[in-house]
Amino acid sequence: MRYKYLTLLCYTLLFTSYQALAQGLPPIFDKTYESQKDSRIRHYLTPKRIVWTSDKTSTSVVDAQKLLVKGSGQADLVHQNFCKMISTADVKPGILFDFGKEIQGGIQLITDQPANQKPIRIRIRFGESVSEAMSDIDTIRGATNDHAMRDFVVEVPWLGSMQVGNSGFRFARIDLIDPDRELQLKEVRAVFEFRDIPYLGSFKSNDERLNQIWNVGAYTVHLNMQEYLWDGIKRDRLVWVGDMHPEVMTINTVFGKNEVVAKSLDQARDITPLPGWMNGISAYSMWWVLIHRDLYKNQGDIAYLRKQQKYLVGLLDLLIQKTKDNKENLDGTRFLDWPSSENPEGIHAGLHAMMVMTMEAGAELCTILDEPAQAAKCKNTATQLKLYVPEINGSKQAASLLALAGLVPAEKANADVISQGECERFSTFYGYYMLQAKAKAKDYNGALNCIRNYWGGMLDMGATTFWEDFDLAWTKNAAPIDELVPEGKDDIHGDFGAYCYKNLRHSLCHGWASGPTAWLSEHVLGVSIVEAGGKTIRVQPNLGDLTWAEGTYPTPLGVVKVRHEKQADGSIKSNIDAPKGVKVLR
Structure with missing residues (x-):
């Protein structure tokens, strides 16, 4: 009897395996088994x-x-x-x-x-x-x-x-x-x-340091594209929604559409029922809206955007309720980034600017989603918020956001605050928005020098990825990370850091630090998306002190190739090769 049972079991397993093979599955993995495919290699x-x-x-x-x-x-x-x-x-x-x-x-x-x-x-x-x-x-x-x-x-x-x-x-x-x-x-x-994904975007110029920085920023984000889009691969293996924004901009620039972005955005949405704030931080729920605006602009995926419609409308209603007397009145954890966390006036200014930016992005998305009433509410709220301009209180983070929101002239924010001390009081996260504000102020040489000195300063310390935070002052008497620290030298990793990243807890691979990669492609190569999905792009290079730059930018319709050369009279000669279906404005 036992022999007959074993024989029957063997035939059953063989039949199941043949069925699985017929469906393109490995033997044994039929539909009765649950499995999750991992796209990593x-x-x-x-x-x-x-x-x-x-x-x-x-x-x-x-x-x-x-x-x-x-x-x-x-x-x-x-x-x-x-x-x-x-x-x-x-x-x-x-x-x-x-x-x-x-x-x-x-x-x-x-x-x-x-x-x-x-x-x-x-x-x-x-x-x-x-x-x-x-x-x-x-x-x-x-x-x-x-x-x-x-x-x-x-x-x-x-x-x-x-x-x-x-x-x-x-x-x-x-x-x-x-x-x-x-x-x-x-x-x-x-x-x-x-x-195992191709680097569709690229950047090269006559400045090898900038080329290396672009590549290191891309690689930093690539490492964090694991099961989800993480903040760090050693510490902070979590989906921090605000921190995702520079990462998503880099992914759009380097890899194009990738499943990890939607997977991470949806995870944050699904575990944060309203009226909760994503990661407990009100600004991070606003970043969720801004990411979706920038993601749709680059990828043009209306079907995916419609999946966010109900939550998006509810979140925008919640944010509108958190205004009072034309000012942001957000609760939850009030946070921009760690280096600004002890400046409550600066945080208020930054959150107010973010509220304006979010309302404008919300109006744009609601118009696309056929929500005219909600779009009108967002526009009206943004208009009311713009009647009030908070004090910057010396915060480069706040100054950058106020400039990007149009509340303060970018030239004034840059001259009075952001450029003071050059790269002093930069941060690896909000450094991206400082660079964006400098670009809006047409200070391209200043931005390029900050990229060379600040992000390049990490490379000088042996970095192969960009860090959670960095201060050029740390480097004055420090040994690089790839050496045993000699007596009398500072340990660049073990002796510095603050807040949640003190000493060796400090993450040396943080995706939020990749801003120069997206920035160089947008402002030096000059590629920006005008019509969702890359159907129309604008190419307006800003070489600053460079003599030439070239590279590629991925769109859903194919890869755009550009090369710019500065002529003897200072003008720029450009060659642009755009795929079929992409209209180029100059």
């Missing part, structure tokens, strides 16, 4: 260099350089070409690897065959900087396992493979933690997980 990276070992005599760490040779990822019986880490009661060996650039993912270890076949315990520490990978989790230096485990103990097998980790890092340290053990390592590889 995996690459394996060999370390670029060994930064440090605990052993200078080659007795407890032997042949570490062999781990810099590309391998196959497969254990074998040859028993050659491996590194040995040998512990004693007094010696616990360690190695620190540099994979050359920031990535999101984990690590894979391929082991050989020491005499003792028991699993071996090791400690793994990931770091966005050398100092973070060399740190302990404590209350002093700020190293943390928040959001993603970056410091943990695992067992590795005898003659096998172990893959572990899910964080943002460039450096990884491995330590043997038990006494009298020998770990034979054939390979140590980073497991790099990312969306």
Whole structure:
């Protein structure tokens, strides 16, 4: 009886597998199984260099350089070409690897065959900087396992493979933690997980520093395009809606339409029933409206926009209720960005400007969605709010938003506030809006210099992605992130930071810092969308002190190619190649 049952079960499984294959599914994965497809892929990276070992005599760490040779990822019986880490009661060996650039993912270890076949315990520490990978989790230096485990103990097998980790890092340290053990390592590889999507947008000019900054901004956002559009790949692996705005502008510029944007916007909407504020922050619900306006402008996806209609109309009603005496009167957490968080007058000015911008965007979207009454309410509210201009109180964030909202002349906001001290009191998040305000004031050279000096300052410190926050003053006596910090030097990662990003908790890959990528394409290449979906674009380059610039910009109808060259008389000669169906205004 048991034999007949097993035979029937086998036939059932075979039949199910054949059915699944017929439907293009792997065997066993028929419709009775729930699965979610992940659009990311995996690459394996060999370390670029060994930064440090605990052993200078080659007795407890032997042949570490062999781990810099590309391998196959497969254990074998040859028993050659491996590194040995040998512990004693007094010696616990360690190695620190540099994979050359920031990535999101984990690590894979391929082991050989020491005499003792028991699993071996090791400690793994990931770091966005050398100092973070060399740190302990404590209350002093700020190293943390928040959001993603970056410091943990695992067992590795005898003659096998172990893959572990899910964080943002460039450096990884491995330590043997038990006494009298020998770990034979054939390979140590980073497991790099990312969306395999083409870089449709591009930017090149005669200034290689600007070219690098454009690429690093694009790469920073690319790393944060994981299951959702995150703020950071080490810490803040969350959907922060306000922080998404610069990221979405970069995605529009570099990748075009991508599923992660809608997925993240919808997640924020679905977990925030009205009258709640997204992420508990009133400004972030306003950013949700502004993102949808800019997303529709670039992609022209009316079907997706209509899915937001009910929530959008309700949110706009809620925002209109939060005005009083022609002023914003928002509750919830009142926040622009962290560096401005101790300036309540500046926050009020910024929120007031954002309310104007949101009402105007809301009127635009409601007109598209055939909601004329709501569009009229938004226009009227914006008109009333413009009767009042709050004090800037020295806030570059507020000055930028007031200029972009049309409440203060951009030239005055730039001259009186934004340009004071050049890049002093910039922030990586609101730096994008400071650049936008400078462009509105026609201060293109000033904006380019801030990009070179402020964002370029991170590159000078060894960055391969842009950071959660940055201050040029930090660099005066600092060692770069890819070195052990010498005595007498500041640790650019471990000694600075504030608010939620103190010391090593500071994220060195934050998507909100990508603003120069979108800005350079919009203002230097001069490509802006006039008609939704890229049906009509405007190309008005502003080379500033550059002699030439060229690049591409993705639209739903294809990629636009441009090249601009400054002539001897200062005029600009442009070549524009637009796909069929795209009208170009100049």
